[in-house]
Amino acid sequence: MVHFVGAGPGAPDLITQRGAALLRAADVVIYAGSLVNPALLGLCRQDCSVYNSAQMTLEQVLEVVRAAHAENRDIVRLHTGDPCLYGAIREQMDALDALGIPYDDTPGVSSFCGAAAAACAEYTLPGVSQTVIITRMAGRTPVPEREGIAALAAHGATMVVFLSAGMLDGLQAALLQGAYTPDTPAALVYKATWPEEKVVRCRLGALAQAGRENNISKTALVLVGDFLAPDYERSKLYDPSFATEFREAKP
Known part of the structure; x- marks a missing residue:
């Protein structure tokens, strides 16, 4: 299947544990090369096929996915940050639905x-x-x-x-x-x-x-x-005079 994975904002250790595990297990990785830190590709197996989507159209990405799926290979589509923001994933998901290819989505740190x-x-x-x-x-x-x-x-x-x-x-x-x-x-x-x-x-x-x-x-x-700016009000949540279900208010 296809795993959409949020790569996080840049630092390699800010990818989620689930995202890192999916990268390690992937047979094919298609990553947004213009934005994703290439250091994350160090998590991939040596025999993993890696594609840079910055050089590809949607149709070319889908062709790689279609071919890999036909061979029962596990695919990671690696997007920068969290793919729900400016990730152009809806069009990919709709195309996968039309092709009958299953997918899931792993969020990332935006x-x-x-x-x-x-x-x-x-x-x-x-x-x-x-x-x-x-x-x-x-x-x-x-x-x-x-x-x-x-x-x-x-x-x-x-x-x-x-x-x-x-x-x-x-x-x-x-x-x-x-x-x-x-x-x-x-x-x-x-x-x-x-x-x-x-x-x-x-x-x-x-x-x-x-x-x-x-x-x-x-x-x-x-x-x-x-x-x-430096000015703001103190949070009520930690104010001694503010009662919650966990704490009584104090003068």
Whole structure:
């Protein structure tokens, strides 16, 4: 069968135990070579057939899967982060359904989690933001009109922007059409959890300039919101005056 596996954000030891076990057992691995850390391929057996999907079309991927399935070989489709985000897995699953080839899905640690860890940040701070918007700029792949950056920025919530580091001038302008200001904290997180990880903090009004000064134009997430500022409210969960089913409130 086919196992869709989330490779995690980059560091080889951030793949899940299940994902690592599936890689070790696989007869065929098709990996997203433009984003997945190739060090993970070290988990594969020496006789495993490895394909880089960055050089393949969907039809070519399916042909490899079809041929391997006909030979009763176990296949891992290795995607970056968690494949549910910008992983283009729905079209693969629908094609496998049509071919009668069984599959399952093993989640992974998304790069937006790795970016928060790299920035030592919490996206959902009491009194600041309880909502995380994960989105991308429209480029060669469009986004629905109702999901434009400016419309989403109107909420002023925590925002994590994927696949947009090459369009920072346009992204900055669109974000400033919403509830954010030029002084809203922002960060560029390049290759979160990789050895070359870099976190660049700036004001939103200087986002594009920060990208140019640090030569960041791809493989980076943009974080925006007051969760990056120092002010927030203490959590009720651990407040002595807050009663729970496990603890009595104390003055």
